[in-house]
Amino acid sequence: MLSFLLENWSLVAVALVSGGLLLWPTLVGGAGGGVAPNEAVRLMNREKAVVIDVCEPAEFEAGHITGARSIPLAKLEGAKELPSNKNLPLVVVCASGMRSRRAVAQLRKAGYEKADALAGGMKAWREAGLPVETGAR
Template identity: 60%
Template sequence: MKFLIENWYLVLAALTSGGLLLWPSLRGKSGGVATAEAVRLVNREKGVLIDVSEPAEYAAGHANGARNVPLSTLTGTELPAKQLPSNKALPVVLMCKTGARAQRAAGILQKQGYANAVAVQGGLAAWREASLPVEKSAA
C-alpha cells in the first residue's frame, strides 16, 4: 500500500493508458466498419452501399455501385423510400467523403428501424486508399 501512495503518478498513468486503450471498444458500433468489412457486407450479406454526399460530390467520385442519397434528404420526416432498401434487416453501408456525414446518417437510419446501418470508417478516402473501385458520373 505504501508503494501505491508514494507512486500515485505511476498508478494514474497506468489507469489512464488502460482507459485510452479500452475507449474504442466501449464506443461500440458508432465507430463504423473498415473498408474490408464494408465489402464483405455488400458482397456476402446483400448489403446496400449508399453515398450520403451531395450530388455534385457524388458525381465527382463515389464507390462503384453506390446509390446517392444525400444526408439532407434523410433529415426530414420522411425517408426517400425509392433509394433505401425496403427490407430493413439488410445491411446498409453508408459513406461520404470522410465518414463524418455517414456516421450521422447511420444514426438517423438506425432510429428509423435500419438496425444494420453502418458507416465506412474514413469514408471515400479510406475506400480509395484500399484500392477499391471508384467511379464518376455525369453531373
C-alpha cells in the same frame, strides 16, 4: 494498498492515461465505428448490402463506390431511395466517416438495424485500393 497508491501516484496516473488512450478508439467509435472497407465488400458481395452515400451531390460526382445510392445526409429521413426491405444490410459512406455515423443513427432509429458506417469513409476506401466511379447516377 492505499500507501502504494499514494507513494506511486505518478505511476498510477500514467497507467490510467495509457489505458484510456488504448480504449479511446473503442469508446469513441462504439457501435458507430463502422465496418472496414474489406468487410464492406464482403457485405456487398455475400449479403447484398446496399451502399448509401450521404455526401453532397458534388462530392458524390467526384468519386463514389460503384453502385452506391446518393442520398445526402440532409435528405436522408424518409428518402425514397432507401430500400423498402429494412432487413438488408446497409453500408453508409461519406468522405471521412463523420456524416455516415450520424446517418447510421438516423437509419437505425427508422428501423434499419443492419446499418453500419464505412470506417474512414471514402478516404479509407481509396486507401484500400478499391474501385471508385465518378459522375452522377
